[in-house]
Amino acid sequence: xxxxxxxxxxxxTRTEMGREVSPPARRSLAAAVxxxxxxxxxxxxxxxxxxxxxxLGKLLGDEALAAxxxxxxxxxxxxxxxxxxxxxxxxxxxxxLHPKLGAPLRTVIGGGKALVPSSKAIGRAGEILDVPLGHKxxxxxxxxxxxxxxxxxxxxxxxxxxxxxxxxRTGRPLPRVGGLTHDEIEGAxxxx
Amino acid sequence: xxxxxxxxxLVQVETILHEGGPAPEVPQKRAAAMAVIENPYAGGYxxxxxxxxxxxxxxxxxxxxxxxxxLGGDASVIEGYGKGAIVGVNGExxxxxxxxxxxxxxxxxxxxxxMAIVPSTKKVGAAGTRLDVxxxxxxxxxVRTHYDAVEVGVPDAPRPNELVLVLxxxxxxxxxxxxxxxxxxxxxxxxxxx
Numbered sequence: 001x002x003x004x005x006x007x008x009x010x011x012x013t014r015t016e017m018g019r020e021v022s023p024p025a026r027r028s029l030a031a032a033v034x035x036x037x038x039x040x041x042x043x044x045x046x047x048x049x050x051x052x053x054x055x056l057g058k059l060l061g062d063e064a065l066a067a068x069x070x071x072x073x074x075x076x077x078x079x080x081x082x083x084x085x086x087x088x089x090x091x092x093x094x095x096x097l098h099p100k101l102g103a104p105l106r107t108v109i110g111g112g113k114a115l116v117p118s119s120k121a122i123g124r125a126g127e128i129l130d131v132p133l134g135h136k137x138x139x140x141x142x143x144x145x146x147x148x149x150x151x152x153x154x155x156x157x158x159x160x161x162x163x164x165x166x167x168x169r170t171g172r173p174l175p176r177v178g179g180l181t182h183d184e185i186e187g188a189x190x191x192x
Numbered sequence: 193x194x195x196x197x198x199x200x201x202l203v204q205v206e207t208i209l210h211e212g213g214p215a216p217e218v219p220q221k222r223a224a225a226m227a228v229i230e231n232p233y234a235g236g237y238x239x240x241x242x243x244x245x246x247x248x249x250x251x252x253x254x255x256x257x258x259x260x261x262x263l264g265g266d267a268s269v270i271e272g273y274g275k276g277a278i279v280g281v282n283g284e285x286x287x288x289x290x291x292x293x294x295x296x297x298x299x300x301x302x303x304x305x306x307m308a309i310v311p312s313t314k315k316v317g318a319a320g321t322r323l324d325v326x327x328x329x330x331x332x333x334x335v336r337t338h339y340d341a342v343e344v345g346v347p348d349a350p351r352p353n354e355l356v357l358v359l360x361x362x363x364x365x366x367x368x369x370x371x372x373x374x375x376x377x378x379x380x381x382x383x384x385x386x
Contacts, residue, residue, distance in 0.1 A: 006207040013200040149347040151322070
């Protein structure tokens, strides 16, 4: 993996519409800018990117957790996304994200039963990447459907890929649209 | 005196390993702390806005510490700084100017070698507006390796009646700086310039 830079974001919402958010809503994101080994060329075998995805699951999980600044066991949700520079294909993002990134990410936060929600796109440097977030043990927890936006002005260059992992300490700032709550989950099947 | 009402904070850290050239042993780190606050003067012309500068001092100190913490907690590693503000569209550019004094002195109070003026920029803009915050050396403005800039922004801010306040700190000059000029090792540290 040829790593050029790492970007982390941590966001804390203390009030919304004049109402206190208690405890403050916190979420973090860590992104890596890497060289795309298959930029501009056809490759049938994408295993190099699959292995890179595994390494990034740990690296970005560690970075995002450090930025979030809480115990691993306090993390309530996660998400992942990739933005492929113009000389790459969507399948490169899929290779990074889907086969192997999730397991080491779950190890960092002490488990996670739910599918890691994901998004991918091809775009130019400075494109906005929306990284979805969802509850880590029960995908139907409605308060935790969320997302973070990332923009790196100089990435991805055409031969690069931005890979991002996001974590949430809480759900949205003032959730009030009902549905399954964090306290009600069974945590057996990753859904409820 | 208007109260400082913080809606949210956002801390961004970049760790730059290389940009296509030889990677230095220690990567460059650049941190930005942003705070989204209510603009107490939005919506109409207010002549005397100066008291708010004093009100912003504690927030400035908190944000300077957020930058230092994001860079590892040791203020002595800070080599560059800058500041900025984005004013929501119901405010005026002068409201952003309120940040010059409390933002700048908050950083200079927390960084020992900080004789140089803190470079700054500001604009009026909608939520999601990006701002390129200029960065120069903390102790000598002419250090050419440290002329830099960090792009920041908050996706959902500033709302029309809000301000986004920004402080930026860096641990090194540009990653492959090689255009000559004054270097950090040559700084006299007497006038904030050289």
